[in-house]
Amino acid sequence: MNMNGAHPLLKVKNLTKKFGDHFAIKEANLEVMRGERVVLIGPSGSGKSTLLRCINYLEVPTSGTVWLDGEYIGGRYNDDGSWVKDSPSQLTKKRQHIGMVFQSFNLFAHLSALDNVTLGPRWVLNMPKKEAVEIAQQLLEKVHLEEHSHKLPAQLSGGQQQRVAIARALAMNPKLMLFDEPTSALDPRLTNEVLDVMLELAEEKMTMIVVTHEIGFAREVADVVFFLEEATIVESAPPALLFSDPKDERTRQFLVDCNILK
Amino acid sequence: MDLNFMIQILPRLLRASLTTIQVSLLSLLLGTLFGLLMGMIRVLGPRFLHPFVNAYVTFVRGTPVAVQIYAAFFLLPRIGLNWSLFEISVFALTFNSVGYQIEIIRAALQSIDKGQHEAAAAIGLGKWKAMWLITLPQAAQRMIPPLTNELANLIKASSVLSIIALYELTRAGEAIIASTFRYAEVLILMSILYFLMIQSLTEGSNYLEKNVFNFRTSRIKTRKIKQPAG
Numbered sequence: 001m002n003m004n005g006a007h008p009l010l011k012v013k014n015l016t017k018k019f020g021d022h023f024a025i026k027e028a029n030l031e032v033m034r035g036e037r038v039v040l041i042g043p044s045g046s047g048k049s050t051l052l053r054c055i056n057y058l059e060v061p062t063s064g065t066v067w068l069d070g071e072y073i074g075g076r077y078n079d080d081g082s083w084v085k086d087s088p089s090q091l092t093k094k095r096q097h098i099g100m101v102f103q104s105f106n107l108f109a110h111l112s113a114l115d116n117v118t119l120g121p122r123w124v125l126n127m128p129k130k131e132a133v134e135i136a137q138q139l140l141e142k143v144h145l146e147e148h149s150h151k152l153p154a155q156l157s158g159g160q161q162q163r164v165a166i167a168r169a170l171a172m173n174p175k176l177m178l179f180d181e182p183t184s185a186l187d188p189r190l191t192n193e194v195l196d197v198m199l200e201l202a203e204e205k206m207t208m209i210v211v212t213h214e215i216g217f218a219r220e221v222a223d224v225v226f227f228l229e230e231a232t233i234v235e236s237a238p239p240a241l242l243f244s245d246p247k248d249e250r251t252r253q254f255l256v257d258c259n260i261l262k
Numbered sequence: 263m264d265l266n267f268m269i270q271i272l273p274r275l276l277r278a279s280l281t282t283i284q285v286s287l288l289s290l291l292l293g294t295l296f297g298l299l300m301g302m303i304r305v306l307g308p309r310f311l312h313p314f315v316n317a318y319v320t321f322v323r324g325t326p327v328a329v330q331i332y333a334a335f336f337l338l339p340r341i342g343l344n345w346s347l348f349e350i351s352v353f354a355l356t357f358n359s360v361g362y363q364i365e366i367i368r369a370a371l372q373s374i375d376k377g378q379h380e381a382a383a384a385i386g387l388g389k390w391k392a393m394w395l396i397t398l399p400q401a402a403q404r405m406i407p408p409l410t411n412e413l414a415n416l417i418k419a420s421s422v423l424s425i426i427a428l429y430e431l432t433r434a435g436e437a438i439i440a441s442t443f444r445y446a447e448v449l450i451l452m453s454i455l456y457f458l459m460i461q462s463l464t465e466g467s468n469y470l471e472k473n474v475f476n477f478r479t480s481r482i483k484t485r486k487i488k489q490p491a492g
């Protein structure tokens with residue numbers, strides 16, 4: 001519990017993911033409050049994506065737990081303290097509370113922007129079509145794409161595709177949004193239209209964890225920034241502090257390499 | 263060469279061609295039905311079923327279609343099925359085609375980008391729903407060219423049905439040759455008819471691929487992307 005008495009929405013405990021003998025993320029601990037905006041930074045291969053993907057179990061952790069709003073993702077503890085793994089359908093059900101936005105957009109290629117957004121509400125939440133379409137249209141408006149709702153992904157620019165992807169994730173009314181380098185595949189102008197949408201979300205106090213190289217975004221939006229290196233969370237601090245006066249030498253070096261610190 | 267003779271036998275050959283098309287198309291469609299079922303099992307189904315599917319594929323591919331046709335002809339009545347020649351023929355070719363279609367369908371299903379599955383999982387779709395709503399519609403387009411090829415193979419394989427005396431194009435041609443000994447005219451007509459059947463069905467499926475299933479370009483004519491101002 002923190003000072004204002006808020007409970008964490010997400011608790012990641014001792015999370016480790018190994019590929020073979022190789023640690024992709026090691027003993028990561030992370031707590032995110034409701035409405036908190038977290039940014040993960042770190043060099044390539046430091047385990048940012050792995051940490052994010054373990055949170056919604058797209059990657060099954062080797063050990064450690066992920067707890068979201070009252071339940072563990074991927075399993076639960078029995079009364080006698082033993083761990084029971086989730087069945088695929090239980091896991092599927094829990095995943096719907098976590099929205100995810102990918103670097104490569106991953107829009108459903110055969111469906112229009114509108115159908116991409118309605119698919120989750122209709123087939124996961126079993127919402128009537130009319131209601132799902134209404135919600136989808138509102139969300140497409142929110143990401144400034146109401147005029148493109150009938151278009152297929154191949155007919156949209158990268159920035160537009162990514163905004164549809166954000167709308168698709170929001171349509172499930174998630175408790176938590178994960179963004180894995182959402183603008184890395186975009187040129188600067190398209191990057192800004194996506195960041196603008198994310199900024200609006202942040203202002204609405206959407207709980208989010210964002211992996212990004214956009215330091216400007218981190219400065220403006222993040223409540224706390226985590227720095228990862230070599231599969232470990234090295235340190236975390238509010239951006240004003242972390243970007244000006246990091247405690248750890250490795251963080252300092254990274255920020256110098258990125259021309260953020262002198 | 264005797265044009266009058268050719269014109270005279272053409273109706274008989276055309277009627278037999280109709281049987282060829284019926285057997286081949288029916289076997290293709292039934293084959294796709296079972297091929298989809300077994301292909302999906304092979305991709306998503308429980309692991310203990312995979313060896314059965316694999317054994318089936320290996321068996322079909324490892325034995326000549328003539329043997330499969332004879333087997334159907336002699337064995338189906340033995341297990342009490344009093345089927346017509348046409349039904350036995352469709353059964354035999356379907357049995358054969360499923361073996362090839364499983365591999366076509368499996369390859370197409372597995373060729374869909376991993377990102378599509380991850381996006382489906384991330385919004386909370388189960389794997390069978392994702393298969394039905396995401397993977398299958400996208401894979402359908404990629405299946406059309408190899409399935410067209412399979413249809414051409416079936417049309418050619420259907421000529422082997424003449425060994426159990428199904429009156430399809432080859433059987434009809436053989437019968438005319440046996441009674442008239444004018445093989446040149448008959449063979450030329452048979453070749454042209456087989457060629458036309460295969461060619462027109464291929465064109466038809468090209469049309470399907472381009473205009474019905476092509477979600478990259480179809481449906482909306484204007485490909486111009488309107489960029490937001492600024």
Ligand SMILES: Nc1ncnc2c1ncn2[C@@H]1O[C@H](COP(=O)(O)OP(=O)(O)OP(=O)(O)O)[C@@H](O)[C@H]1O
Pocket residue numbers: 019023024025042043044045046047048049050051
């Ligand atoms: N599926 C996988 N199989 C094997 N190794 C993997 C796999 N995914 C990630 N890794 C390894 O795990 C480590 C962490 O990868 P991860 O993708 O999490 O890094 P990252 O911080 O997201 O890097 P980037 O900034 O390049 O996206 C890397 O060494 C990577 O090679």
Ligand SMILES: [Mg+2]
Pocket residue numbers: 048049050180181
């Ligand atoms: Mg990454």
